[in-house]
Amino acid sequence: MANPAGQDALTITVLHGEDTPPGLSERVGDAHLRFADDTSLADALPGSDVLLTWDFTSDAVRGAWAGGADTVRWVHTASAGVDRVAFPELLASDTTLTNSRGVFDVPMAEYVLTTILAFAKDLPRSVRLQGERTWRHRETEPVAGRCAVVVGSGPIGHAITSVLRAVGLRVELVGRTARDGVHAFDALDGLLPEADFLVLAAPLTDQTRGLLHRGSIETMRDTARVVNVGRGPLIVTDDLVDALSSGRIAGAALDVFETEPLPADSALWTMDNVIVSPHMSGDIVGWRDTLVDLFAENLALFRDGRELHNVVDKARGYVSTTSGGTS
Amino acid sequence: MANPAGQDALTITVLHGEDTPPGLSERVGDAHLRFADDTSLADALPGSDVLLTWDFTSDAVRGAWAGGADTVRWVHTASAGVDRVAFPELLASDTTLTNSRGVFDVPMAEYVLTTILAFAKDLPRSVRLQGERTWRHRETEPVAGRCAVVVGSGPIGHAITSVLRAVGLRVELVGRTARDGVHAFDALDGLLPEADFLVLAAPLTDQTRGLLHRGSIETMRDTARVVNVGRGPLIVTDDLVDALSSGRIAGAALDVFETEPLPADSALWTMDNVIVSPHMSGDIVGWRDTLVDLFAENLALFRDGRELHNVVDKARGYVSTTSGGTS
Numbered sequence: 001m002a003n004p005a006g007q008d009a010l011t012i013t014v015l016h017g018e019d020t021p022p023g024l025s026e027r028v029g030d031a032h033l034r035f036a037d038d039t040s041l042a043d044a045l046p047g048s049d050v051l052l053t054w055d056f057t058s059d060a061v062r063g064a065w066a067g068g069a070d071t072v073r074w075v076h077t078a079s080a081g082v083d084r085v086a087f088p089e090l091l092a093s094d095t096t097l098t099n100s101r102g103v104f105d106v107p108m109a110e111y112v113l114t115t116i117l118a119f120a121k122d123l124p125r126s127v128r129l130q131g132e133r134t135w136r137h138r139e140t141e142p143v144a145g146r147c148a149v150v151v152g153s154g155p156i157g158h159a160i161t162s163v164l165r166a167v168g169l170r171v172e173l174v175g176r177t178a179r180d181g182v183h184a185f186d187a188l189d190g191l192l193p194e195a196d197f198l199v200l201a202a203p204l205t206d207q208t209r210g211l212l213h214r215g216s217i218e219t220m221r222d223t224a225r226v227v228n229v230g231r232g233p234l235i236v237t238d239d240l241v242d243a244l245s246s247g248r249i250a251g252a253a254l255d256v257f258e259t260e261p262l263p264a265d266s267a268l269w270t271m272d273n274v275i276v277s278p279h280m281s282g283d284i285v286g287w288r289d290t291l292v293d294l295f296a297e298n299l300a301l302f303r304d305g306r307e308l309h310n311v312v313d314k315a316r317g318y319v320s321t322t323s324g325g326t327s
Numbered sequence: 328m329a330n331p332a333g334q335d336a337l338t339i340t341v342l343h344g345e346d347t348p349p350g351l352s353e354r355v356g357d358a359h360l361r362f363a364d365d366t367s368l369a370d371a372l373p374g375s376d377v378l379l380t381w382d383f384t385s386d387a388v389r390g391a392w393a394g395g396a397d398t399v400r401w402v403h404t405a406s407a408g409v410d411r412v413a414f415p416e417l418l419a420s421d422t423t424l425t426n427s428r429g430v431f432d433v434p435m436a437e438y439v440l441t442t443i444l445a446f447a448k449d450l451p452r453s454v455r456l457q458g459e460r461t462w463r464h465r466e467t468e469p470v471a472g473r474c475a476v477v478v479g480s481g482p483i484g485h486a487i488t489s490v491l492r493a494v495g496l497r498v499e500l501v502g503r504t505a506r507d508g509v510h511a512f513d514a515l516d517g518l519l520p521e522a523d524f525l526v527l528a529a530p531l532t533d534q535t536r537g538l539l540h541r542g543s544i545e546t547m548r549d550t551a552r553v554v555n556v557g558r559g560p561l562i563v564t565d566d567l568v569d570a571l572s573s574g575r576i577a578g579a580a581l582d583v584f585e586t587e588p589l590p591a592d593s594a595l596w597t598m599d600n601v602i603v604s605p606h607m608s609g610d611i612v613g614w615r616d617t618l619v620d621l622f623a624e625n626l627a628l629f630r631d632g633r634e635l636h637n638v639v640d641k642a643r644g645y646v647s648t649t650s651g652g653t654s
Contacts, residue, residue: 110470113494114448117441123602127454130603133596135588137605139612143437166493167440168433261462269460275450276457278464285466 013048017055027296053077062087083204097312104282109159111281115253144168149195152202203318204231214239225251229281232257255281340375344382354623380404389414410531424639431609436486438608442580471495476522479529530645531558541566552578556608559584582608
């Protein structure tokens with residue numbers, strides 16, 4: 001058992017996948033580090049004070065939690081979304097949950113702009129035509145003056161809004177509740193028919209799960225494109241595939257999927273109007289170091305018994321904009 | 328012989344390629360239209376008052392000019408660059424030369440940003456990996472804070488500068504001579520080592536021809552990328568191919584080439600660090616209509632004996648920024 005009094009060394013369990021946090025051992029002082037993967041987490045977790053879910057795609061935490069987590073007072077996830085750790089048993093506990101809000105904002109905003117411009121300028125087709133040594137002139141679209149509806153009004157959604165407005169798009173930002181410059185979630189239905197680009201950057205919650213489905217797609221322009229950098233289950237994938245196949249909407253850039261990695265037999269891989277990328281929109285060179293920095297800062301606060309950065313409002317499923325945060 | 332007195336109907340020769348100006352016949356009043364292609368231009372030009380070079384890639388004008396152009400008082404080109412019509416005999420004549428400055432500015436700026444973001448976010452590789460159904464996470468680069476050197480300080484270069492600055496790049500703009508916010512051309516050598524992105528948007532003149540060659544490339548960062556939306560001969564292609572093959576620079580997005588269409592045996596087609604596109608950077612949907620609008624406006628001014636828009640400074644090879652213009 002551990003601090004904040006400082007008498008005993010902390011035990012930190014690190015749930016990792018193929019890679020581990022760079023330089024972490026030099027950043028944790030006298031804490032004991034236990035490295036675990038999906039299969040060994042259940043053995044490692046009991047007796048730990050802190051859980052760092054470095055592999056934020058893992059579903060192993062809930063199972064391990066049931067086997068004994070009463071000593072765990074803080075869980076930190078190396079992602080902005082907390083859907084994999086926001087299970088009822090943890091939400092009902094006194095354990096503090098923090099995320100990596102702020103690390104991914106501008107990179108993700110640049111990524112979203114990249115996909116919007118790629119659609120407008122037909123860049124994926126240029127790449128494919130180049131592979132065939134084919135010179136084929138096409139007309140392109142302007143982006144200035146077009147309308148983007150951005151769902152998700154946290155730091156990522158705000159960063160996306162800023163960069164899209166900077167290049168002349170009109171942006172309608174949708175969040176959970178209405179506030180200055182943000183539409184309430186229930187305004188989304190009325191905004192979808194306006195969207196040339198629908199950008200999903202929302203946390204995965206009961207409210208947002210499956211928000212894009214056959215019915216909502218039906219209200220959209222047939223020239224509209226969807227960009228998803230939030231979480232795969234924001235979209236009912238089968239409905240999107242149908243809409244893209246039939247031309248009901250014009251395209252989709254998907255960085256996140258209901259199942260990751262995207263299965264090899266997914267129809268999305270071969271659709272010319274789809275841009276598939278492997279959950280990398282926020283991952284700029286050095287991102288792992290930045291994530292370790294953020295965890296180390298929070299660890300220092302934790303040792304001192306002070307309030308942590310990026311504490312997740314467990315009732316809402318994301319960091320409240322009124323709480324402290326680094327973003 | 329013709330106006331401005333208005334007595335006689337004008338004769339306008341239209342040099343066209345595969346397409347002709349949409350709706351032109353309804354926009355020229357009582358003028359006679361002669362449509363000619365590369366091979367028939369020499370027969371059509373004598374006796375014409377006006378030459379509209381709708382096919383701005385044609386080299387046929389100079390040959391036809393020698394066969395009789397003394398009645399031609401105005402040449403208008405459906406492009407921003409005037410290199411194909413800026414031959415000595417026309418430059419020495421009293422014929423007024425106008426271009427289509429202003430039509431392509433913002434579309435080209437958006438196109439340049441698209442290629443810069445595509446390099447930073449590794450989008451062409453995502454497209455190719457998608458074609459192989461391969462999920463491969465990569466780290467990407469930020470563009471905010473990176474340095475772009477933009478060569479060409481006309482409306483296109485200024486539009487590029489604005490949009491790149493809007494997303495957070497530092498931009499150094501290079502023109503023919505130094506003025507407020509613009510470096511003189513001879514400052515380029517000192518700026519090249521700073522460039523993460525070198526953007527060529529200059530007119531093709533004696534000063535700019537071959538500006539990127541083995542020697543200038545040697546001064547650049549090995550992480551730098553080149554974007555050319557100006558004219559192919561701004562670059563010594565063989566030197567660029569060598570530099571891209573050896574990793575001396577990191578990439579190039581080329582929309583213009585020394586020979587267009589790019590020959591099927593060009594090494595550029597198969598280079599993974601090259602984005603080839605078919606001279607389309609400025610060509611948004613409706614661009615042909617906009618070009619006809621611009622010609623029709625100028626035709627009305629011509630009939631009235633008034634100063635035309637976008638008069639090219641024949642000594643410099645481009646529209647002087649102090650002259651009237653629509654951009």
